[in-house]
Amino acid sequence: KQEVTQIPAALSVPEGENLVLNCSFTDSAIYNLQWFRQDPGKGLTSLLLIQSSQREQTSGRLNASLDKSSGRSTLYIAASQPGDSATYLCAAGGVNNNDMRFGAGTRLTVKP
Amino acid sequence: NAGVTQTPKFQVLKTGQSMTLQCAQDMNHEYMSWYRQDPGMGLRLIHYSVGAGITDQGEVPNGYNVSRSTTEDFPLRLLSAAPSQTSVYFCASSYWAGSNEKLFFGSGTQLSVL
Numbered sequence: 001k002q003e004v005t006q007i008p009a010a011l012s013v014p015e016g017e018n019l020v021l022n023c024s025f026t027d028s029a030i031y032n033l034q035w036f037r038q039d040p041g042k043g044l045t046s047l048l049l050i051q052s053s054q055r056e057q058t059s060g061r062l063n064a065s066l067d068k069s070s071g072r073s074t075l076y077i078a079a080s081q082p083g084d085s086a087t088y089l090c091a092a093g094g095v096n097n098n099d100m101r102f103g104a105g106t107r108l109t110v111k112p
Numbered sequence: 113n114a115g116v117t118q119t120p121k122f123q124v125l126k127t128g129q130s131m132t133l134q135c136a137q138d139m140n141h142e143y144m145s146w147y148r149q150d151p152g153m154g155l156r157l158i159h160y161s162v163g164a165g166i167t168d169q170g171e172v173p174n175g176y177n178v179s180r181s182t183t184e185d186f187p188l189r190l191l192s193a194a195p196s197q198t199s200v201y202f203c204a205s206s207y208w209a210g211s212n213e214k215l216f217f218g219s220g221t222q223l224s225v226l
Contacts, residue, residue, distance in 0.1 A: 004154060031211045043116070043202055043217030044155075051212070089154065093211040097143055097204075098170060100211065102154030 002027045004092050006103035013080055014111050021075040021106045023090035028068045032093040035064050035075050037086045038105065044089060048075070080110045114138050118203050118218035125193040125225045133188040133221050135203030141216070143209040144186040148172065148199040149220075155202065161186055162209045193225045 003026040013019050023033070032051050036044040048057045048064040050073070056065040063076040073090055089105040119134045137144065145160035157170030161180040175197060177189040186205075190197060201221045206213040 009152070041219065043204075043219045044215075045217070046214050049212065049214075091154075096209040096211055097206055097213060097215060098145065098157060098160045098168070098209065100157075100215075102156075104152055104154050 002030075002092055002094075002101040004090060004101050004103040006088075006090060006106050008106060009104065010107040010109070012109040012111065015080060015082060017080050017110075018076070018078050019080055019108075021077070021088050021090075021108070023073040023075070023103055025071045025073075025092040025101075027092070028071055030068065030092045031095060031099075033064070033066050033073045034091045034093060034100075035062075035073075036089045036091065038089060039086050047088075077108075080108075082110050082112050084108060085110050116203055116205055116216050116218035118201075118221050120221060121219070122222050123224070125190075125223065127193060127195060127225060129193050130189070130191050131193065133190075133201055133203075133223070135186045135188065135218060136184050137186075137203075137205045137216070138184065139205065139207070139216065140183060141205035141207050142183070143207070143213070144180065144203065144205045145170070145215075146176070146178065146186070146188045147202045147204065149202060150199050158188065158201075160209075195225050197223065198225045199223060 050066040061078040087105040091102045146158040147155040159178040203218040
């Protein structure tokens with residue numbers, strides 16, 4: 001059974017800092033790895049999806065990498081802003097969406 | 113665009129009561145699903161549907177029922193609520209079930225069972 005872990009559970013950084021969020025998974029036979037953002041009282045919004053054949057994906061100040069062999073993915077956020085404050089969740093995907101397994105998330109606070 | 117709409121946003125139940133959480137999407141998505149989110153845990157899949165008339169169990173289906181009579185609606189029923197069902201519930205949909213299809217989430221229902 002796929003287990004997804006995100007450490008740390010919470011992170012606080014000053015504005016402008018570059019930061020890395022970590023995600024690890026136990027079964028390397030994944031189809032993709034997704035990163036989501038969750039704001040308080042809201043649902044999840046998909047940020048980046050990395051296919052199993054890819055090493056990384058970029059969107060603006062966000063860069064996600066995937067290393068299947070080591071069971072790890074990272075989300076790099078450049079020049080953090082207070083508006084980046086949210087919970088970031090990763091999910092390891094199987095063949096179908098019902099195979100997706102989520103981590104518990106990292107709650108990020110960016111202080112002005 | 114409404115996207116995925118969940119009602120109610122908050123609900124308090126007494127043990128043993130029943131209720132239905134509503135989920136509707138206006139994107140003509142074939143795949144719909146229900147998750148629960150508990151503190152310190154990732155989202156866990158309760159039930160899912162790959163089209164009208166077709167449903168299946170997810171990781172934690174006990175205590176919940178679903179049906180899918182239309183493409184748009186996918187209600188989640190709690191027949192006899194228990195304190196262990198206190199959680200935040202999310203409905204999500206995608207165009208079809210393949211894992212590369214983007215999932216769209218509703219804003220959630222916070223349920224407390226006393």
